[in-house]
Amino acid sequence: MTAGRGALIATAAAATGALDLLAHPHGDTWWHHLAGFDLVYGFLGCAAIVIGSKALGKVWLQRRERFYEDTEE
Amino acid sequence: MTPHPALILFATAVLVGLSRGRVRAGLLLAGTIAALVAAVTLPHGVHWGYAVGDYQLQLLRVDPLSHFFGLIFTLIMAVGALYALHATRAGEHGATLVYAGGALGVVYAGDWVSAFVWWELMSIASLVVVWSGDTDRARAAGFRYLFVHVAGGSLFFAGLAVHLSGGGPLEFGPFGETHGWAYGLILLAVAVNAAIPPFHAWLADAYPEASITGTVFLSAFTTKTAVYVLIRVFPNSDLLLWAGVLMALYGVVYAVLENDIRRLLGYHIISQVGYMVAGVGLGTPLALAGAAAHAFCHILYKALLLMGAGAVMTATGRRKLTELGGVGRQMPVVVALYFVGAFSISGVPLFNGFISKSMIITAAGDEGHGIAELLLTLASVGTFLHTGLKLPYFTFFGPSRGLRPTPVPANMIAAMVVASICCIGLGLAPGWLYARLATTVDYHPYTLDHVAGSLQLLGGTALGFWWLLGTLKGEATESLDTDWFYRKPVPEVMAWLVRAAAATGRLAHAAARWVVQTAAGYAANPLIGVGRLVTGASDGALSPYDENRYRFPIGVTVLWVVLAVGLLSLLIG
Numbered sequence: 001m002t003a004g005r006g007a008l009i010a011t012a013a014a015a016t017g018a019l020d021l022l023a024h025p026h027g028d029t030w031w032h033h034l035a036g037f038d039l040v041y042g043f044l045g046c047a048a049i050v051i052g053s054k055a056l057g058k059v060w061l062q063r064r065e066r067f068y069e070d071t072e073e
Numbered sequence: 074m075t076p077h078p079a080l081i082l083f084a085t086a087v088l089v090g091l092s093r094g095r096v097r098a099g100l101l102l103a104g105t106i107a108a109l110v111a112a113v114t115l116p117h118g119v120h121w122g123y124a125v126g127d128y129q130l131q132l133l134r135v136d137p138l139s140h141f142f143g144l145i146f147t148l149i150m151a152v153g154a155l156y157a158l159h160a161t162r163a164g165e166h167g168a169t170l171v172y173a174g175g176a177l178g179v180v181y182a183g184d185w186v187s188a189f190v191w192w193e194l195m196s197i198a199s200l201v202v203v204w205s206g207d208t209d210r211a212r213a214a215g216f217r218y219l220f221v222h223v224a225g226g227s228l229f230f231a232g233l234a235v236h237l238s239g240g241g242p243l244e245f246g247p248f249g250e251t252h253g254w255a256y257g258l259i260l261l262a263v264a265v266n267a268a269i270p271p272f273h274a275w276l277a278d279a280y281p282e283a284s285i286t287g288t289v290f291l292s293a294f295t296t297k298t299a300v301y302v303l304i305r306v307f308p309n310s311d312l313l314l315w316a317g318v319l320m321a322l323y324g325v326v327y328a329v330l331e332n333d334i335r336r337l338l339g340y341h342i343i344s345q346v347g348y349m350v351a352g353v354g355l356g357t358p359l360a361l362a363g364a365a366a367h368a369f370c371h372i373l374y375k376a377l378l379l380m381g382a383g384a385v386m387t388a389t390g391r392r393k394l395t396e397l398g399g400v401g402r403q404m405p406v407v408v409a410l411y412f413v414g415a416f417s418i419s420g421v422p423l424f425n426g427f428i429s430k431s432m433i434i435t436a437a438g439d440e441g442h443g444i445a446e447l448l449l450t451l452a453s454v455g456t457f458l459h460t461g462l463k464l465p466y467f468t469f470f471g472p473s474r475g476l477r478p479t480p481v482p483a484n485m486i487a488a489m490v491v492a493s494i495c496c497i498g499l500g501l502a503p504g505w506l507y508a509r510l511a512t513t514v515d516y517h518p519y520t521l522d523h524v525a526g527s528l529q530l531l532g533g534t535a536l537g538f539w540w541l542l543g544t545l546k547g548e549a550t551e552s553l554d555t556d557w558f559y560r561k562p563v564p565e566v567m568a569w570l571v572r573a574a575a576a577t578g579r580l581a582h583a584a585a586r587w588v589v590q591t592a593a594g595y596a597a598n599p600l601i602g603v604g605r606l607v608t609g610a611s612d613g614a615l616s617p618y619d620e621n622r623y624r625f626p627i628g629v630t631v632l633w634v635v636l637a638v639g640l641l642s643l644l645i646g
Binding site: 005006009010012013014016017019020022023025026027028029031032036037038039040041042043044045046047048049050051052053054056057060061062063064065066067068069 | 210325326327329330435438441443446447450451454455458520521522523524525526527528529530531532533534535536537538539540541544545548549550551552553554560561
């Protein structure tokens with residue numbers, strides 16, 4: 001995807017962040033009262049999931065295709 | 074007599090087996106819709122009760138919870154039947170009908186014994202559905218599925234035996250405060266069917282190997298029947314709360330690594346069932362209602378997603394992200410319908426996942442489980458990342474591989490349209506769903522902060538996806554999971570055992586041969602042994618028997634004859 005689309009996504013995401021300024025938070029914990037928390041959490045969470053899982057895959061979990069079949073027969 | 078929806082499906086299975094072509098298709102649709110109508114109109118109460126000895130069996134107990142699950146099970150059976158209408162094998166239709174009937178049987182069972190029998194029927198029929206894939210991989214995965222579910226069924230039976238022999242009530246209901254062996258064994262059996270790690274690997278192993286139409290049914294019944302049993306029997310348990318949170322994230326991690334589109338969606342079944350298990354673990358009215366509501370919504374959108382993946386496979390004959398790409402332009406209707414499922418599972422406002430998943434996450438926050446709330450939200454990020462962004466991007470958009478998709482049967486598209494209408498309808502009118510829940514809840518998903526939070530989460534995830542797009546493309550690999558334990562060491566241990574048995578056999582054969590040969594020598598000539606005792610000589614002791622060696626010389630005979638003749642001549646003369 002191009003940088004232009006990235007900018008479009010960023011703008012749309014920032015606009016949703018602005019909604020927090022109008023909203024009345026419901027939860028008890030501190031992050032419910034932090035404007036834009038979910039936006040940052042979504043971005044960092046996404047990065048953590050991708051980087052963490054890929055690292056786990058590389059060092060441990062990923063094997064060649066037919067890993068089981070080639071030894072079962 | 075009130076009709077039992079499961080029996081309507083069994084009767085349909087018989088009729089489908091006896092008919093052909095359009096008649097069969099008509100009967101399949103009519104039968105499954107009849108079961109749906111029966112489930113909708115079932116009056117509350119115990120309808121099919123029988124006394125067997127001291128036991129009071131209840132085959133059709135309708136209360137708000139069983140009514141709710143019966144509704145979604147019969148609905149998805151009808152939608153799935155529409156999707157599978159073009160399938161020509163009567164056996165596959167029969168297996169799915171019996172499978173759905175088994176799941177309904179568990180839901181409507183009012184006593185433990187009936188529940189167990191239906192549970193096992195469901196397992197056996199689902200095995201046939203797995204085998205409907207009709208490939209070597211499907212057959213092998215089916216045997217592993219059988220192995221796991223026989224183990225699970227045995228645990229259930231053992232728990233049931235302990236429960237009933239200990240004087241526990243026959244009524245299929247909560248254990249209450251008694252957390253003994255029966256509680257543990259049955260919970261373990263249900264954990265196997267709910268695919269709670271580490272007992273989950275059968276799901277990602279077997280479901281993607283079934284036929285394109287069969288996988289849709291598999292995604293609906295087994296795990297959600299287990300969720301129903303968890304809600305009914307095991308509410309409020311910290312163990313289940315954290316098991317659910319772990320499940321939700323576990324599926325997400327594996328989905329990052331997965332290349333097979335149906336296996337990726339399979340890992341997201343595990344992740345989504347994690348929310349339900351966490352809801353059961355929380356045990357508050359809102360959480361339990363959320364678990365049931367999420368099961369209802371999940372069945373619809375997950376079936377829709379798998380129907381979309383199935384449509385892609387039907388059109389292209391391919392199932393891996395590394396082999397797909399750029400087919401969206403040729404199949405825009407499938408793309409649009411797939412995205413209804415993807416937005417639903419991702420919790421986009423106005424779609425059904427938003428109105429049910431948020432109940433569980435909110436309940437976790439209300440109970441002061443902030444960490445669980447954050448982790449479940451993180452799993453939600455992963456869900457949108459995979460089913461809403463990664464899978465559709467690399468399947469429908471992304472780099473084209475010059476594929477030429479063939480048209481998809483109209484009935485498959487029609488089924489996806491029906492499922493989409495249900496997903497959007499429930500998203501727009503959550504009150505309809507909430508009114509049918511077993512517990513009354515005062516919950517309003519469409520508050521501004523909640524909608525804003527969800528949109529931000531989705532926006533943040535989309536940004537992350539755009540940033541990391543390069544590392545997210547499919548890789549032609551398989552991932553190690555807990556099935557490694559019975560796929561790698563077990564065959565090797567089995568091979569070792571066979572080799573050990575063969576070596577023992579050869580040794581025994583050699584020993585027996587030596588004993589027999591030695592004994593044969595002595596049996597032929599016992600004097601060998603005597604001679605050895607007397608002379609102490611060992612040579613010749615084992616030489617073969619030679620009769621000439623012990624024969625009297627011919628001269629002795631001649632001497633006796635001469636003497637006899639001489640004596641005779643003296644007597645006569």
